[in-house]
Amino acid sequence: MDIKRHDQIRAGIIGLDTKIPLSDGTKRPYINLDNAATTPPLRAVVQAVQSFLPWYSSVHRGFGYKSQLSTAVYAEARRIILDFFGAPAEKYTALFVKNASEGLNKLAQRLPVAEAEVLTTWMEHHSNDLPWRLRKQARFIQLTNDGCLDLADLERKLRKARHRIKLVTVCGASNVTGIINPIQTIAELARYYGAQLVVDAAQLAPHYPVQIQSGPAPIDFLAFSGHKMYAPFGSGVLLGPLAAFRDGPPDQVGGGTVIAVSREEVVFAPPPEREEVGTPNLLGALALAASLRWLSRNDFPQLVAYEAELTKYAYHQLKTVPGLTLYGPPPERYPRVGVISFNLEGIPHGLVAAYLSFEAGIGVRHGCFCARPYVHHLLGLSAAEIISAENLAKAGKKCLLPGMVRISFGFYNTKAEVDQLVDALKSLRLEEEKIKNRYRIDPATGEYLPRIGNFKAALRRHTKTFFNL
Numbered sequence: 001m002d003i004k005r006h007d008q009i010r011a012g013i014i015g016l017d018t019k020i021p022l023s024d025g026t027k028r029p030y031i032n033l034d035n036a037a038t039t040p041p042l043r044a045v046v047q048a049v050q051s052f053l054p055w056y057s058s059v060h061r062g063f064g065y066k067s068q069l070s071t072a073v074y075a076e077a078r079r080i081i082l083d084f085f086g087a088p089a090e091k092y093t094a095l096f097v098k099n100a101s102e103g104l105n106k107l108a109q110r111l112p113v114a115e116a117e118v119l120t121t122w123m124e125h126h127s128n129d130l131p132w133r134l135r136k137q138a139r140f141i142q143l144t145n146d147g148c149l150d151l152a153d154l155e156r157k158l159r160k161a162r163h164r165i166k167l168v169t170v171c172g173a174s175n176v177t178g179i180i181n182p183i184q185t186i187a188e189l190a191r192y193y194g195a196q197l198v199v200d201a202a203q204l205a206p207h208y209p210v211q212i213q214s215g216p217a218p219i220d221f222l223a224f225s226g227h228k229m230y231a232p233f234g235s236g237v238l239l240g241p242l243a244a245f246r247d248g249p250p251d252q253v254g255g256g257t258v259i260a261v262s263r264e265e266v267v268f269a270p271p272p273e274r275e276e277v278g279t280p281n282l283l284g285a286l287a288l289a290a291s292l293r294w295l296s297r298n299d300f301p302q303l304v305a306y307e308a309e310l311t312k313y314a315y316h317q318l319k320t321v322p323g324l325t326l327y328g329p330p331p332e333r334y335p336r337v338g339v340i341s342f343n344l345e346g347i348p349h350g351l352v353a354a355y356l357s358f359e360a361g362i363g364v365r366h367g368c369f370c371a372r373p374y375v376h377h378l379l380g381l382s383a384a385e386i387i388s389a390e391n392l393a394k395a396g397k398k399c400l401l402p403g404m405v406r407i408s409f410g411f412y413n414t415k416a417e418v419d420q421l422v423d424a425l426k427s428l429r430l431e432e433e434k435i436k437n438r439y440r441i442d443p444a445t446g447e448y449l450p451r452i453g454n455f456k457a458a459l460r461r462h463t464k465t466f467f468n469l
């Protein structure tokens with residue numbers, strides 16, 4: 001992508017020039033390398049919400065003009081979302097939920113699969129692990145040493161269970177290594193052995209075009225979050241076949257879910273209404289649809305190609321930092337979205353993140369990223385080390401927990417930002433002892449904070465400014 005076009009794209013994101021305070025009292029424009037957690041908003045998304053606000057009213061609940069318009073806008077948002085993923089409205093529905101976690105929990109609650117009929121993997125975010133573990137007694141697909149899915153184990157487990165596995169659920173892309181799973185192959189295997197496929201697309205959908213019917217076997221269910229795709233207004237989507245939601249009671253019941261209620265009888269509405277209890281998040285739905293429209297209109301495949309190039313660049317630049325370990329296979333060998341996790345030998349992951357934040361103005365994440373079994377695997381921890389780490393966590397001792405540092409890109413990030421990160425890491429390496437002495441660890445939270453200044457008090461003061469209306 002040429003620089004002019006990239007500058008235009010960057011101008012479409014809110015907040016890229018925001019200056020943040022550093023521990024030496026200066027200010028610097030924030031470099032956000034934590035897009036896997038949440039992306040900043042697209043200007044077009046905020047404009048869509050602002051232009052609609054004067055018309056905002058109740059959905060499905062009134063007959064005034066604004067109410068009818070709001071209902072139509074909500075329906076149009078659903079149509080745009082189905083369309084973006086190539087899902088025909090006669091067969092599929094897009095249920096609005098608050099985020100991917102809620103969508104996956106809903107599915108685990110809602111699907112009539114019995115215990116031990118679900119196959120998930122050891123590389124999942126907790127939100128695609130715990131709902132199945134707790135509600136359906138999931139089995140887990142093993143991983144290769146470098147953290148990829150072991151497809152032979154997937155097939156073995158499907159074959160061995162002789163059509164007893166009814167559901168396979170995998171992340172489209174990992175939030176730890178960015179690895180993109182071979183969804184089409186998994187869909188075909190699942191279908192061959194009589195199982196449906198759920199894709200946790202929280203990390204895939206914002207960074208890779210997904211069509212649910214692109215090959216001989218469709219993806220059955222897809223869950224993702226708006227706040228990870230430039231639409232931070234509290235909505236996410238669970239997309240799936242209408243037929244899956246026609247029978248059985250919804251997971252939550254109340255207003256909007258019924259077509260008939262008498263003293264004796266309750267008749268639920270057809271999906272999607274029966275699955276969306278109460279007044280829906282209309283602004284969230286509008287924002288998410290506006291974001292997808294923006295991506296479609298701004299050559300999403302080109303943005304995807306740009307992110308892939310940036311990821312390769314970052315991976316190789318990071319390798320030049322002495323003592324840096326990268327996790328997962330290189331992006332040339334295995335497709336990855338722009339998520340890279342690493343450790344710097346001899347420096348705690350929390351300290352690396354603190355130094356980047358307080359002295360370089362770079363936002364990253366550190367820890368286990370809500371994917372503890374996967375991080376344990378990538379770190380090569382023994383069973384005894386895992387038990388001891390989890391015992392520390394159970395006891396609330398956060399100081400010594402294992403983990404990694406994670407950077408993650410959006411299409412607006414630049415090679416210059418990667419260079420700043422790499423320079424900062426090299427400086428940290430060079431002045432390791434001096435820098436370590438500049439921080440103290442808070443035993444309660446496990447956070448590293450600068451010894452000078454009172455960062456928490458300054459943060460409290462800044463927080464208050466948003467409420468002095």
Ligand SMILES: Cc1ncc(COP(=O)(O)O)c(C=O)c1O
Binds near residue numbers: 128173174203
């Ligand atoms: C792969 C994956 N799945 C699910 C989630 C949960 O997303 P949310 O917190 O928006 O529900 C995340 C969040 O980071 C994720 O990375």
